[in-house]
Amino acid sequence: MKTKLFILMLFLALSLSVSAQEKTKKELKQERELEKQKEVQSLLDTKxxxxxxxxxTPQGGRLIQLDYNTYFLKFNTxxxxxxxPFFGRGYNVGYNSDGGIKFEGKPENIKIENxxxxxxxxxxxxxxxDVYDLFFTIFFNGTAxxxxxxxxxxxxxxxxxxSAPKEEKK
Structure with a gap:
């Protein structure tokens, strides 16, 4: 009887120590969120x-889902x-324009507010x-x-x- 009780106590002690070392799903999720938050913050620090x-969502229009991941804005100082893509009203757009918002230039008046x-x-x-005013709201989970x-x-x-820019091959 004592042997069975000893084996049962030993089994319980081992199972409790193993389960105490494993991380819960909530802890793992919090670690992933913290890691993503640090990644996003480093992107913002380097601009x-x-x-x-x-x-x-155009002004006065409804939400449009974009196909593929081909539309981008690469931000760098x-x-x-x-x-x-652009959906909406153009006031003074040339006839040779392809309709999208396409530009390249050096950003000015960069302001960051946490x-x-x-x-x-x-x-x-x-x-x-044209002159473009960009207004980003960037969340810590990587959405913006x-x-x-x-x-x-x-x-x-x-x-x-x-996301981080992809390295260009030289």
């Missing part, structure tokens, strides 16, 4: 990231490149034919919204993700 648009659960990044970029205001077009809003 070098890529915004990939997934949804677009030296050179910002944008290729985003909030409790997000970061606001504002910048102005002078393109070839981008508001683009320009002189020649109605405001437009994009939802998407930010």
């Amino acid at each position: 070098n990231f890529v915004f990939e648009a997934q949804k677009v 030296e050179n910002t490149t944008c290729d985003l 909030k409790k659960k997000s970061t606001i990044l504002k910048a102005t970029v002078r393109g070839k034919n 919204t981008l508001n683009v205001n320009s002189n020649n077009r109605a405001p437009i809003y994009y939802d998407g993700l930010i």
Whole structure:
């Protein structure tokens, strides 16, 4: 009888010590979220990231899901490149324009404001034919919204993700 009791106690002690060492799903989720938050914060600190648009909402319009991940804005303090679709009203757009928001230029007046659960990044970029005001709201889970205001077009809003830029092969 004592032997059975001893074996049972030994089994219980081993099972409790093994289960105490394993992390719960909640702890693992918190670790992943913290890791993602650090990654996003490092992208904001370097001011070098890529915004990939997934949804677009034109002014006075409804939400449009974008196919593929081909629409982007590469933000860098030296050179910002944008290729985003545009749905909405154009005020003074040339006839040779392909309709999208496409520009390349150096961002000016970069301002970053940290909030409790997000970061606001504002910048102005002078393109070839227009001036674009960019207003990012970047959340710590990697999602972001981008508001683009320009002189020649109605405001437009994009939802998407930010990530680190991919290394270019030389």
